[in-house]
Amino acid sequence: MNSARVIGVRSVELGVRDLNQSSTFYKDVWGLEEVATESNALYLRGTGRDHHLLALREQGKASLLAVDFEAADRDAVNQLHAKAKGYGVTIFGDPAPRPAFEGGGYGFKFHTPDGLPIRITCGIGQHQDTTIDRSRPTKIAHVVLNSGTTEAQIRFFVDVLGFKLTDSTHLMEFLRCSSDHHSMALFRNNGPSLNHIAYEVPDIDGLMRGSGRLKRNGFNVEWGIGRHGPGNNVFSYFIEPNGFVTEYTTEVEQIDDASHIYGDAAFWDRLPQKPDRWGMAGLPSNRMQLAMSGALYQSNAEPNSNERCEDIIGRKLG
Ligand SMILES: [Fe+2]
Known part of the structure; x- marks a missing residue:
């Protein structure tokens, strides 16, 4: 086999x-x-x-x-x-x-x-040295892709690439290829695009310090700071200069194949605080939802221009 x-x-x-x-x-x-x-x-x-x-x-x-x-x-x-x-x-x-x-x-x-x-x-080369700075990313934690045909994508990632389905919600499918709860996820959307890239930082203090550095440089936390349901990871989302969504995350749930029980959408619906267990973050703003849909980077607009952003939102919703 x-x-x-x-x-x-x-x-x-x-x-x-x-x-x-x-x-x-x-x-x-x-x-x-x-x-x-x-x-x-x-x-x-x-x-x-x-x-x-x-x-x-x-x-x-x-x-x-x-x-x-x-x-x-x-x-x-x-x-x-x-x-x-x-x-x-x-x-x-x-x-x-x-x-x-x-x-x-x-x-x-x-x-x-x-x-x-x-x-x-x-066989990609590895560095011999590492740096201790909790506010900076250690590795890619996960990538989320938008799809209009989520079920077909899941079949490909599972049957061909060997991923396992960890959890599902009405919006997302979480796929793992290591002990991390998910290394990739699929988001139900109109069509294929990049939803966001998450970078792991060592701990919550590091996530807060990194988020503070973003804020000092004019990039506000666009969604967060919160703790997700599936994956239990702490999150802080930003929109970078090209309109891509970029996330600091930490405390990603580690999965043991032998004991993990898949949670379906009905299971996650029972969580009292969605999509943030702490009840702090609320839902993503319209601007963040637009960016996560891929429309912001695909528009090739300057994402920090509120006027342009409103135009894009108007076009998309109109
Ligand atoms: Fe994420």
Whole structure:
């Protein structure tokens, strides 16, 4: 039996309008550190060992260029490539060595059935050093993708990539590929796009300190600070300069396959405080809901312009 599967989410590659603007935000405000550059691209690491958490590529508009997952070894990469090919999704070439500036390794890129870009790689280089700074991200915690065909996406992520369904709500499906409650989630939406990227920080104090750094630099907490139901993780959401939603999170529930009981939408409906167990955060603002729908970054508008934002909300709701 083919048991190859994805074992973790490692990084995300984003197309950005202005590399200088994005670089300043992610280095000076978000807390990442430059590790490599290549023509119009910049690679940024966190405080953990992963080679990079974020790649930024200037291309005149904001877009999702890849979500990077890890597989255990070349055999697993080759098997996953064959499974994806057999499923009939669009694949961009055979597995091959990856460039050194991306951390090396061996992998391939393809599109989900929805048409969103994914890469699976093994053997990505790791840093020997780590930094202790609770206010800065250690790793990618999860990526949430919007989809108009959630059930078809779940089948692909489970049957082909080896994810397990941890929990479901009326809005979201939470999928795990490690002990983390979810490394990826699918959000019911009109169509495929990036909902948000979550970066893990070591603890709540670090999350508060990081959020304070954002606030001092003019980026208010757009949703939070709260504690989610599924995953039990503490959250603080922001909208970055391209209109992407970016999250600090911590205390993500760790799942033991042997004892975990899947919670369906009816189960989570019984939670008294939704979607924040503390009852502090309330619902996301219209602006945050717009950004999470993908419409803000896809509009290529300057997200910090309230006027433009209102125009986009008007178009979407109108
Ligand atoms: Fe999240």
